Amino acid sequence: MEIEFAGAAREVTGSCHIVRMNGKTVLLDFGMFQGRRSETRAKNAALPLAVREIDAVVLSHAHIDHAGRLPLLTANGYANPIYCTAATRDLSAVMLADSAHIQEKDAEFLAKRQREAVPPLYGMRDATTAVDRMIGLPYDTWFDVVPGMRAIFSDAGHILGSASVTLECVEGGTRKRIVFSGDVGRNGLPIIRDPKPPTGGADVVILESTYGNRTHPPVAGARDQLARVVSETAARGGRVLVPAFSVGRTQELVYDLHILAREGKIPEVPIYIDSPLAIDATTVFAMHPEIFDQTEDLVQKVQDLFKFPLVRYTRDAAESKALNSQHGPMVVIAASGMAEAGRILHHLAHGASDPRNTILIVGFQAEHTLGRRIVEQAPVLRVFGDEVPLRARVEVLAGYSAHGDRNELRQWLDAVRDDGTREDGGGATPDVYLVHGEPEAQDAFAEQLREAGYPSVDAPVPHRKIVL
Numbered sequence: 001m002e003i004e005f006a007g008a009a010r011e012v013t014g015s016c017h018i019v020r021m022n023g024k025t026v027l028l029d030f031g032m033f034q035g036r037r038s039e040t041r042a043k044n045a046a047l048p049l050a051v052r053e054i055d056a057v058v059l060s061h062a063h064i065d066h067a068g069r070l071p072l073l074t075a076n077g078y079a080n081p082i083y084c085t086a087a088t089r090d091l092s093a094v095m096l097a098d099s100a101h102i103q104e105k106d107a108e109f110l111a112k113r114q115r116e117a118v119p120p121l122y123g124m125r126d127a128t129t130a131v132d133r134m135i136g137l138p139y140d141t142w143f144d145v146v147p148g149m150r151a152i153f154s155d156a157g158h159i160l161g162s163a164s165v166t167l168e169c170v171e172g173g174t175r176k177r178i179v180f181s182g183d184v185g186r187n188g189l190p191i192i193r194d195p196k197p198p199t200g201g202a203d204v205v206i207l208e209s210t211y212g213n214r215t216h217p218p219v220a221g222a223r224d225q226l227a228r229v230v231s232e233t234a235a236r237g238g239r240v241l242v243p244a245f246s247v248g249r250t251q252e253l254v255y256d257l258h259i260l261a262r263e264g265k266i267p268e269v270p271i272y273i274d275s276p277l278a279i280d281a282t283t284v285f286a287m288h289p290e291i292f293d294q295t296e297d298l299v300q301k302v303q304d305l306f307k308f309p310l311v312r313y314t315r316d317a318a319e320s321k322a323l324n325s326q327h328g329p330m331v332v333i334a335a336s337g338m339a340e341a342g343r344i345l346h347h348l349a350h351g352a353s354d355p356r357n358t359i360l361i362v363g364f365q366a367e368h369t370l371g372r373r374i375v376e377q378a379p380v381l382r383v384f385g386d387e388v389p390l391r392a393r394v395e396v397l398a399g400y401s402a403h404g405d406r407n408e409l410r411q412w413l414d415a416v417r418d419d420g421t422r423e424d425g426g427g428a429t430p431d432v433y434l435v436h437g438e439p440e441a442q443d444a445f446a447e448q449l450r451e452a453g454y455p456s457v458d459a460p461v462p463h464r465k466i467v468l
């Protein structure tokens with residue numbers, strides 16, 4: 001059997017690994033490459049293998065860098081199963097529809113600039129057919145993928161429905177276990193459960209390494225900081241403007257604001273969730289209480305986590321614009337997470353120059369994004385082509401990261417290795433292949449793992465194949 005690292009190899013996005021055995025071919029993830037449009041378009045359009053060769057897909061979670069190219073498969077005639085958790089299937093329905101919409105807009109933009117027709121990578125119909133192929137399965141239950149290969153999902157604690165995947169492959173009398181981490185979350189994140197490392201040992205671990213060279217502040221503490229920011233801003237009569245990803249981060253913020261409101265730790269100011277995608281994603285969250293972290297107080301006490309008297313959901317564009325003429329303090333949570341697009345832009349155009357306001361940054365801000373300019377406290381921002389002086393206060397909350405840091409990744413890997421429940425009595429140290437990380441983070445992490453007793457650690461280049 002063979003594994004080919006077809007995406008997220010020496011980079012973070014485009015997650016895709018191809019497993020071939022018994023004459024069958026299975027994809028782990030089929031994600032979108034993200035970054036500068038000029039560089040990613042051709043990369044996303046190129047398929048790493050013929051669609052007719054693919055017998056099944058196993059999907060770790062709904063983020064676009066893992067699921068975003070699945071509609072490209074169905075657009076090319078793919079009609080075999082895509083296995084994932086039930087929540088991943090439901091979240092994919094809203095995320096792939098949103099992605100199709102972005103592809104169509106992008107194609108329109110390019111067509112205008114190049115004055116010739118540019119087809120979108122895929123359309124709404126392809127997104128729908130991809131979701132139709134998805135089979136939603138429970139965690140911790142084996143299922144057959146292709147003859148000789150079975151798989152099981154463990155909670156990766158990263159976003160709702162996220163999974164690590166164990167593949168057990170039998171070929172010609174040899175049995176191999178391949179563990180694919182997916183994206184590994186952190187202990188203590190709101191709503192979702194803590195990561196649960198797969199049990200039973202592994203011959204090979206394909207491990208994400210996004211923060212392989214970083215440590216995060218603890219999750220605990222982020223909520224208190226959030227309370228302080230809201231209270232201080234409201235006392236100045238200002239607004240808290242939060243650029244946030246619509247899926248995951250927005251729901252965590254609503255959840256934490258709900259707790260703070262119940263405890264009387266924030267003043268009674270309206271909280272606007274100003275994003276149609278976030279509203280749809282929140283509906284999906286509310287559909288899956290069975291996978292919430294039952295050890296959390298609010299989860300036990302409250303029927304509806306995402307509804308409370310202060311919170312308002314604005315779907316309509318006109319409603320969103322009307323917020324600008326409203327008076328008094330408020331909190332506005334809007335996409336996009338790095339302030340590159342979306343409704344947050346008109347809130348920033350209107351509110352960044354007012355010293356009473358706060359711009360609250362809750363996620364990673366990539367280079368060359370407006371969010372990064374805000375973090376760096378640039379004196380002037382460029383929004384919709386206009387110059388806006390940055391006079392609002394800027395606050396950064398790093399505790400909400402959805403990815404484990406190098407210590408948390410290492411603990412996760414140790415737990416996979418040291419689990420003693422393997423049937424054949426083994427417990428050997430697995431070969432580790434680092435994926436989903438920038439080269440700098442991967443090289444530092446590989447070194448750390450070698451020192452910690454993992455003799456075989458590698459960060460494969462794109463399309464590198466290994467034979468098991």
Ligand SMILES: [Zn+2]
Pocket residue numbers: 061063158183
């Ligand atoms: Zn992810």
Ligand SMILES: [Zn+2]
Pocket residue numbers: 012015063065066183436
């Ligand atoms: Zn990812």
